[in-house]
Amino acid sequence: MEQQDNLITSEFITCENCNAQVVSTVKFCNSCSFPVAGSEDDKRSFRLSIGSKKRQVKDAEEKIKTCKTIIYILAGLLFISGLVVGFAQDDYASMIVNLCISLLYLILAAWSEKNPFGAILTAFIIYVTLILINFIVEPATLFSGLLFKILFIGAFVKGVRSAKEAKDILVELEKTKSL
Numbered sequence: 001m002e003q004q005d006n007l008i009t010s011e012f013i014t015c016e017n018c019n020a021q022v023v024s025t026v027k028f029c030n031s032c033s034f035p036v037a038g039s040e041d042d043k044r045s046f047r048l049s050i051g052s053k054k055r056q057v058k059d060a061e062e063k064i065k066t067c068k069t070i071i072y073i074l075a076g077l078l079f080i081s082g083l084v085v086g087f088a089q090d091d092y093a094s095m096i097v098n099l100c101i102s103l104l105y106l107i108l109a110a111w112s113e114k115n116p117f118g119a120i121l122t123a124f125i126i127y128v129t130l131i132l133i134n135f136i137v138e139p140a141t142l143f144s145g146l147l148f149k150i151l152f153i154g155a156f157v158k159g160v161r162s163a164k165e166a167k168d169i170l171v172e173l174e175k176t177k178s179l
C-alpha cells in the first residue's frame with residue numbers, strides 16, 4: 001500500500017509557476033505552459049517573457065488613461081460650448097446637439113473602464129466625424145485649435161492601438177495563469 005502511494009506521487013510534480021499538479025513526463029505544464037521539464041534558461045525566459053508582457057500592458061494602460069482624460073475634456077468642452085451657444089446666442093438646437101454629444105462622451109469615458117478598445121474607438125470616430133462635419137459646414141473651423149486636434153487624434157490612434165494590444169496580451173497572460 002505504501003509503495004503504491006509512492007508510485008502515484010512520483011508521477012506528478014508541482015508546477016513552479018501555477019502550482020498545478022502535472023505528470024512528471026510532460027515538458028510543459030498543461031495548465032500554464034511553464035517549461036516544467038526545461039532547463040533553468042527555459043524557465044528564466046518564460047518568466048522574462050511574462051514580465052515583459054506585464055510591462056507592455058502597463059504602458060498600454062497609460063495610453064488608455066490619456067485617452068480617457070481626453071474624452072472627459074471633450075465632454076467638458078462640448079458642455080460649455082453648448083451652454084454658450086444656447087444662452088449667449090439663443091441657438092438652442094445647437095445647444096441640445098452639443099449637450100447630447102457631451103453626454104455621449106461621458107458614457108464612453110465610463111465604458112472605457114470595461115471595454116477600452118470599443119469605447120476609445122467609438123469616441124475617436126465621433127471626434128473625427130464632428131471635425132469633418134464642422135469643416136464641411138464652415139471650413140475655417142478646421143484651423144481653430146488645430147494643435148489640440150492633432151494632439152488628440154495622435155493620442156486616440158495610440159489609445160486604440162494600445163487597447164487592442166492590451167486585450168491580446170491579457171488573453172495570453174490569462175493562459176499562463178499570470179494575472
Ligand SMILES: [Zn+2]
Nearest residue numbers: 015018029032
Ligand atoms: Zn503551471
